[in-house]
Amino acid sequence: MRYFCRVSYDGTPFCGWQRQAGGRSVQQCLEEAATTILRHETAVTGAGRTDAGVHARAQGAHFNCEPIRDIGRFTVSMNAVLPPEIAVYGVTEVHDSFHARFSAIRRSYRYTICLRKSPLLAGRSWQVTYRVDWNRLADETAALLGEHDFTAFCSSGSGSRTAICTVTAASIVRENDCMVFSIEANRFVYKMVRSIIGTLVDIGRGELHLSCADIIERKDRSLAGTTAPPDGLVLDNVIYPEVE
């Protein structure tokens, strides 16, 4: 049987989603918890690999196992075995053809920038205290919408064949003492959101004299700005036609 689940995590203590030597990953914790509870080796596949320190509200994942009799009890057990920084919910049986990564039609991310020291958002935000023209960045953000080749916002080491992504929503809004950037696309390339955020801030503070549209068009990573820190980034949702 194949099961789908949602995974929420505080990425701070992890080396990222993906299992790797020399670090504790979210995937590893999930596989260990599932293996303990289901009493057989269980591999867990995620919708996407978040980097070290990046958080998730509703990552998607699937795993194969013997039929689970009581899904409610399984969920409670998983959450008891998992560390406090990881939770699963929305466990549901899916068709064998469902795949957490390949069945996803869209993903969305949120990035929070604090305009001052914010103890209640520590570890969940990037503190930007220099002067930034945020109004200008609303236009820059709108330029991301549509199908583009995001080579300029793709870090090396991704192994992707193509950097073409279709951005279906992009906004930057003020919420109290923060600027919250939201983006939804069919797919994202390696470190794309953090590269975009770092570039937007560089443009808004006048350190970078190019527009997002120019940078995208020239497909040159060296033209884009800095990569924003992982703390502010949350994988907010992964959208599937089949579930929810």
Place this chain on the structure above:
Amino acid sequence: MRYFCRVSYDGTPFCGWQRQAGGRSVQQCLEEAATTILRHETAVTGAGRTDAGVHARAQGAHFNCEPIRDIGRFTVSMNAVLPPEIAVYGVTEVHDSFHARFSAIRRSYRYTICLRKSPLLAGRSWQVTYRVDWNRLADETAALLGEHDFTAFCSSGSGSRTAICTVTAASIVRENDCMVFSIEANRFVYKMVRSIIGTLVDIGRGELHLSCADIIERKDRSLAGTTAPPDGLVLDNVIYPEVE
């Protein structure tokens, strides 16, 4: 000269707002930081004493000192000296008659209840997983509005002369996987919000067969429910006619 400032803090590592022997308090950290930067003993007075583990988004405070030449620089220095869990902002000169506690006309609190394990809200919420009739609690919450004697929701040890408070706003709304309770009043008695929250949840889960209105009217603390944990509580704002 008298100065006003806003204080935001993650209450987790503190014994509460107020200075006390045998624990590190927010007030003590502020006084130590101000004394370091201003180079003379500085006392800091807050609008209200939050309990151990309770957070604040916009606590109000005042202090007396020699004229501060550069308020922006003073704020930056304070935030550098303060621990990461405390920040000050909105420092402004006020009249000698201004008092952070007595000049405040209203205070507001937010309390976040998570309906499942939520790593991104750990330490900022109370996890309530038993079945609660939240719809019923909307009516119970509305019953708090107006002027009442909140003796039934006042823990002993407060030292208040009276428990009469005027509640100017009260709501409970769903936000994603949380229920967020907001309340604004001219004043609050000791542990009032946490007593109300614990009581609401007890009513909503059918453990307590009284309404909030009944409990208020009978003025008997033993009739109210449990006291909710501090983690979910944030002093959201303190409202002054003079500032902002």
